[in-house]
Each structure stands twice: as C-alpha cells, then as structure tokens.
Amino acid sequence: MEMQGMVDKVTTSVKAxxxxxxxxxxxxxxxxxxxxxxxxxxxxxxxxIGEQIERNPETARSVHEEGHEIGNHTYTxxxxxxxxxxxxxxxxxxxxxxxxxxxxxxxxxxxxPYLASDERLGRLAASRGYRLIGAVNPGVQDWDMPGVQHxxxxxxxxxxxxxxxxxxxxxxxxSQTIEAVSVLVPVLVKQGYRLVTVSELLALEGVRA
Numbered sequence: 001m002e003m004q005g006m007v008d009k010v011t012t013s014v015k016a017x018x019x020x021x022x023x024x025x026x027x028x029x030x031x032x033x034x035x036x037x038x039x040x041x042x043x044x045x046x047x048x049i050g051e052q053i054e055r056n057p058e059t060a061r062s063v064h065e066e067g068h069e070i071g072n073h074t075y076t077x078x079x080x081x082x083x084x085x086x087x088x089x090x091x092x093x094x095x096x097x098x099x100x101x102x103x104x105x106x107x108x109x110x111x112x113p114y115l116a117s118d119e120r121l122g123r124l125a126a127s128r129g130y131r132l133i134g135a136v137n138p139g140v141q142d143w144d145m146p147g148v149q150h151x152x153x154x155x156x157x158x159x160x161x162x163x164x165x166x167x168x169x170x171x172x173x174x175s176q177t178i179e180a181v182s183v184l185v186p187v188l189v190k191q192g193y194r195l196v197t198v199s200e201l202l203a204l205e206g207v208r209a
Contacts, residue, residue, distance in 0.1 A: 005122065005132070006112075006115070006117050006122075006132040006133065006134040007131055007132065007133055007134060007164065007202070008134040008135055008136050008164055009136050009160075009162045009163055009164060010162035010164070010201050010202060010204055010205050011162060011205060011206060012161055012162045012201075012204040012205060012206065012207045012208070012209075013161055013207075013208045013209040014161055014162075014194070014204050014207055014208075014209045015161050015191070015192050015193045015194065015209065016161060016162065016193060016194040016195075016196045016200070016201055016204055017159065017161070017162070017163045017164075017165060017188065017193055017194075017195060017196070017201070018044070018045060018163070018164045018165065018195075018196055018197060018198045018200070018201040019037075019042070019044040019045070019165050019167065019181070019185075019195060020044065020045045020046070020047060020071070020111070020133070020135065020164060020165060020166055020167065020198060021033060021044060021045070021046050021047065021167050021168060021169040021170075021177075022047045022073055022111060022166065022167070022168045022169070022170065023047075023049055023052065023073065023077070023143075023168050023169065023170030023171045024046055024048055024049070024052055024056075024059070024060075024168075024169040024170035025046065025048055025052055025053060025056045025059035025060045025063060025169070025170065026052070026056065026059065026169050026170045026171075026174065027056050027059050028174075029169045029170070029174040029175075029177070029178060030046070030056075030059050030062075030063065030169050030170075031059065031062065032178050033169055033178065033181060034062060034063065034066055034068070036178075036181055036182050036185055037066075037068070037185065037195065038066065040185050040186055040189045040195070041189075042185060042189065042194075042195025042196075043067055043068050043069070043195060043196055043197050043200070044068050044069075044195065044197065045068065045069040045070070045071050045109065045133075045197045045198040045199075046063050046068060046069070046070055046071065046169065047070075047071040047072070047073035047109075047111040047133075048060060048063075048070055048071070048072075048073055048095070048099065049073050049074060049075065049076070049077050049095070049170065050074065050075035050076070050091075050094050050095035050098050051075060051076055051077075052170055053095070053098045053099070053102070054098065057102070060098075060099075060102050061102055064102050064103050068197065069107075069108075069109070069197035069198060069199055069200075070099050070102065070103060070107055071107050071108075071109040071110065071111055071133065071198065072092060072095050072096055072099060072107045072109070072110040072111070072130065073095070073110075073111050073113065074091040074092065074095055074112070074113055075090070075091045075092075075094040075095045076091065077113045078091060078113060079113060079114055079116045080112050080113065080116060080117075080121050081112075081116045081117065081118045081120075081121060082116075085120070085124065088121065088124055089124065089128075092110065092124075092125075092128060092130075093128075096128075106129070107130075108129070108130065108131065108199050109130060109131050109133045109198050109199060109202075110125050110128075110130040110131070110132055110133065111132070111133045111134070112132065115134055115135070115138060117132055117134075131198075131202060133164060133198055134164065134166075135164045135165060135166030136158035136159075136163045136164060136165065137154055137155045137157070137158045137163075137165055137166055138166060139154045139157075140154040140155055140166060140167070141154075142167050142168055142174075142176060142177045142180070143168045143171070143172070145172075145173060145176055146176075147176065148176050148179045148180045148183070151167075151176060151177065151180035152180050152183060152184065155180070155184065159188075161209075162201065162204065164198060164201065167180075167181060
C-alpha cells in the first residue's frame, strides 16, 4: 500500500476553504459553531475523539444532521507515532465504529493528534482508506487561548483557495475560537468563498475556477 502524505491544502483556483474543528464534540461550543455555519450557509468538518462522542452522542448526531462532515481523530488522542501498530489500529477503528453508528458510513478523513505522522502511519491510514488531513495554520494554536486577534492573524496569513483551516471545539475554554470563527466566516462568505467539508475540498483538487 502506497504511503500518503498529510494534506494541508488542495490545489485549486476555486474559492473554497475547509474549516475543521478538533477534539469534540463538545456540548457547549460545538452547537455555537453549528449556529454560525447555519447562519452563513456553510459546512465544516469536525474531527471527533471517540471518548467525546461517547460522552456527547446527541451533539455528534446534530453535527451530522446539519450536513457537516465527521472525521476520525482517534479514540483517546494519543501520539500515534509512538504506538504499536495494533494500538494505532484500535484507536482508529473504535472511533470509526462510533462515527459510522451516527452517520451510517465510514469516515473518509483522519487527522492524527498533534499532527504527528510518519511513513508507517501514512501506510496504515491508506490501508484503511483514509486521507491524512493537516492544516495550513497550525501556528494558530487556538487551544492555548492566544487571543482572538492572534487566531485571526495566523489564519489570514495562510488563507487562500483550497486552504484547510484548523481550530478546536473540544477540551477547555474555546470561547476565543468561537469569536474568531464568528468574525472569519461572514468575511469569507462576503469575499465569495464557499465553506465546504474536507471531502468536498479534496474533490476540487486540480479544478480551475
């Protein structure tokens, strides 16, 4: 099985970007994000942790019902490059089963915790039919509460057609993320961007506007 790299950006001239949110679902912050995307008719991808799906199944279900994509973010959020092969597959498979129970389908995209990847993980992900998804703005570090302006500035630096944007809706206080996204989304929509899921963005690879 050929190894695949992590996708940070899709090569396209179509004005489309993918907002992604890690570490949920969260009963406080995930619904706030759903409200923002509902208002602006956009879609996002939520990379969910299996343990959090078990704690908040209704929140996870609402993400799917509103037409967003659910991606695999492992079961317990370990650094996959430090695990044995069987443990990696267990982390992926347990969450895959939980997501399939909600959506009726296997997830297509996997984001490794901490964006930690290597050749072995690339091969394992490919063997399970996953694309490994990174982001263009890892320096945003919104999980560390760096301030709304920092989140906006670090995202705008890397924004363009085909960008995959990384934020967090789970663990801790995510109020700065919510505020930053509430600013970014209407600005991008008014600039003519489509807000699409990661899988929709991947399908635009090589497409010219």
